Amino acid sequence: MYSGSTAMKKKSVAVVIVSNGPGELATWVSPVVDELNKINKSLCDDDKLDFTLRLVLVPCPNATGKEYLVANSWNQFELITTSKSFWKLLIKPRSFANWPKKGVVIFLGGDQFWSILLSKRLGYLNITYAEWISRWPQWTNKIAAMNLKVKELIPKRYKYKCQIIGDLMADIKLNSEISLKNKEKHYIALLPGSKKAKLSIGIPFFLEIADHIAEENQNINLIIPIAPTTDKNEYLFFQSKKNPIAKYYSSKIKTIQKIKDSCFDYVIETSKNTRIYLIEKHPCYEILKECDLAITTVGANTAELAAISLPMLVVLPTQHLNMMNAWDGIFGLIGKISFINRFLTFIIKFLYFKKKKFFAWPNIKAKKMIVPERIGNLSPREIAREALFLIQNRDELKLINDNLRQERGDKGAAKKLASMIVNSIKKL
Incomplete structure (x- = not known):
């Protein structure tokens, strides 16, 4: 149901990432987590943020069923809940873990509404990464948009929530050892x-x-x-x-x-x-x-x-x-x-x-x-x-x-989104 190999001290803020399938984990979640850790490590000791990372997998018809194992192998998350446990998590979150009073829920895959529900249930801020459209701008706190077109679709009264960060897919790190190149093929x-x-x-x-x-x-x-x-x-x-x-x-x-x-x-x-x-x-x-x-x-x-x-x-x-x-x-x-x-x-x-x-x-x-x-x-x-x-x-x-x-959007989105998360944590 969840992971946590060692006893961990309580942290003041929870960073909860909502995601779904293998593509989103590899191309959205992984680079954002890496950048988030880089930013925190670059801060001096007095400024380092006190947070834990948690991953919530949500129902998805394109999931392989191996998402939990893949994410767990990264050794980055204090808690990982499976997609089958999502509704139980919403109903009774404390059956999985103790939840800090303050936190941020970040949408990085699945249905945007799931992250809205979870953030409301936990009483946390919500940041939605919108690749094509922000579906619930009235209920999210911040919107990280892929490009200007996404922002233009947001109703005028909610545009102030939106920041254009670029394309998370543009930051894909490919395995350089794999090559199909053949000049004759x-x-x-x-x-x-x-x-x-x-x-x-x-x-x-x-x-x-x-x-x-x-x-x-x-x-x-x-x-x-x-x-x-x-x-x-x-x-x-x-x-x-x-x-x-x-x-x-x-x-x-x-x-x-x-x-x-x-x-x-x-x-x-x-x-x-x-x-x-x-x-x-x-x-x-x-x-x-x-x-x-x-x-x-x-x-x-x-x-x-x-x-x-x-x-x-x-x-x-x-x-x-x-x-x-x-x-x-x-x-x-x-x-x-x-x-x-x-x-x-x-x-x-x-x-x-x-x-x-x-x-x-x-x-x-x-x-x-x-x-x-x-x-x-x-x-x-x-x-x-x-x-x-x-x-x-x-x-x-x-x-x-x-x-x-x-x-598509520009490169550098993972770093910009991580900065948005850090800034949100600092204001909590």
Whole structure:
């Protein structure tokens, strides 16, 4: 439930970080904690702050379940509570630890509302890092914004709470020992999805994209970062006869083999002898940042790719919407009723898809098309051809990369946020 290997003396102030998934821990929490400790160490003995660090993990569909272990291995936190314990923490915080009278809750991942609830429950100040939007400015004390666009969205009467600090993702420290660079090879990342509903279409569709790319160009290496909510066995399942959508595609997996002494974990070989390298580590920004292009489904992954300014081709095949009985959740249940299935397919195709202007997060946030989206009755061959066109036209890729960078914030955000926290502690 919580960590604390040694008996620790009580501190006067608690710094409580709220976060969720592996990406946020690696790229938001870790650099902020490092900068916070650096600032405190740089102070003279009389000025050093008296605080403890605590981490509260909140419910998240993209979490791996290993966040607690990862954070605990840093040996930075007096207390770590798991996402499963969040509601119990809200109801009875003293069942986990004694809480100082004064403290600061910092939002660094998940739903901003969770950090608001926790800060109100504990009677602490709240600082929200807003990457795209500050959702509850009336209830937070300070807002650390990624860029000017975030501040412009805040109602005028709350703008005084906001300070533009830059982009936490811009401060990512990459592993310099990992390198994909090969002057004779390009790298394309394939992201077919993480949930079963997407994988049922994505895996057979993306396998065929890979075969078409390999057929046209032998100088491209294809990689798949395995989403934390899935594993390699699902790739075997969804390309098999057990998946009713797989019959519409010719590409199949012949073998999946473990790789030793490589930054990759497995290699898929398709029935057409295409090799696709799998990566289990998440997040794997070191590898993704060295790719030339990503082909991805819609979803949160488009925001992650945008954060590292990786050019992407976003695809959403709509030709299988009538097969909702293969989907998860409520759509899978009601999709088994044929007339309801047909009605839902009509609603989604002709109302939702036609009215929704953009599907990829960078386009939604920029309110314009900065990465190409392909929505509709798509074939793997046409997507493969467009990907090959982009690979062969470096100016197009550079333009996408530049546009993605413009939508992000400046470097140095972790240090500025740590300074905000320090200043808040001093005023308590």
